[in-house]
């Protein structure tokens with residue numbers, strides 16, 4: 001791929017390759033935009049088929065973090081790291097410490113955290129060598145309850161926009177995937193009096209939910225066509241696509257999964273079908289909001305208050321969409337871009353501190 005052309009097109013700042021010959025550590029960090037603050041984004045360890053595949057992934061993910069952090073109202077830019085390797089073979093204390101030293105060498109322009117195939121245990125080693133790592137056991141811990149709380153607040157805002165009331169009492173919500181986030185989401189929904197339908201491919205995760213709550217279980221391939229008010233994707237990406245859209249009977253889509261739309265034009269197809277879509281990176285930002293609190297000095301209540309604001313942010317997105325006649329996905333991008341550009345201007349003059 002023509003990397004500089006791509007970087008110029010989407011305004012990237014930095015793409016850094018690194019290699020450690022002792023441990024075999026091999027990776028790429030991408031810093032997309034640091035207008036709002038240091039670039040924060042997790043580290044993904046994946047056995048990429050080619051170097052190009054890894055570069056495309058890190059570029060795409062880093063830019064996604066810029067939008068997510070900006071839309072969440074955080075003073076963070078967007079970045080990401082991908083490590084190339086087999087997660088079952090490469091991990092060791094030395095591997096993670098070598099990575100930590102490399103993160104430190106970026107001098108705070110990039111802050112890392114967990115992502116696919118990287119754990120809290122791994123980050124404990126990274127912490128031995130750098131000041132720029134978050135998502136730690138000793139502070140903010142598992143982000144999933146915060147993500148779930150944010151999705152719950154965002155679902156209420158989306159229902160207010162669609163149905164005129166933000167109460168979920170008596171509404172039917174179909175939750176796809178009851179893993180880390182889905183479980184806590186179901187808890188919030190049941191507590192508010194919603195009727196919950198779930199599907200998962202792991203029986204143990206279904207059992208955990210049915211043991212604790214009164215829900216209806218359907219087969220994984222039935223969840224799209226379930227008679228419901230809200231579909232909450234909390235499993236995989238791209239579950240809104242040409243095959244699933246004709247099956248939907250819901251009026252709202254609001255869930256935790258990343259990259260819910262298979263293609264951007266599916267936002268318009270949903271709109272035409274009368275389904276209100278809560279843009280994924282706005283509604284699922286509770287985890288990153290919680291991690292950001294770790295940088296400021298961890299405070300549980302403060303993290304929760306900030307997560308609750310996802311409600312207002314989504315109402316703002318829906319307002320922009322209506323005013324400008326664009327989809328909610330496009331409106332979310334506009335909201336994020338506007339914040340970045342406004343802050344750029346606010347900081348144009350010198351003030352001694």
Ligand code: NAD
Nearest residue numbers: 143144147177179180181200201202234235256257258287
């Ligand atoms: P998880 O792996 O703990 O849970 C996912 C669940 O989905 C699992 O129980 C899995 O068995 C189930 N699943 C997989 N394929 C399925 C299918 N075809 N049909 C039904 N169920 C299926 O993951 P998680 O941490 O709960 O995250 C859920 C989603 O939210 C992911 O897309 C993730 O990227 C996104 N997300 C998570 C967080 C977080 O804080 N954990 C933050 C932002 C976004």
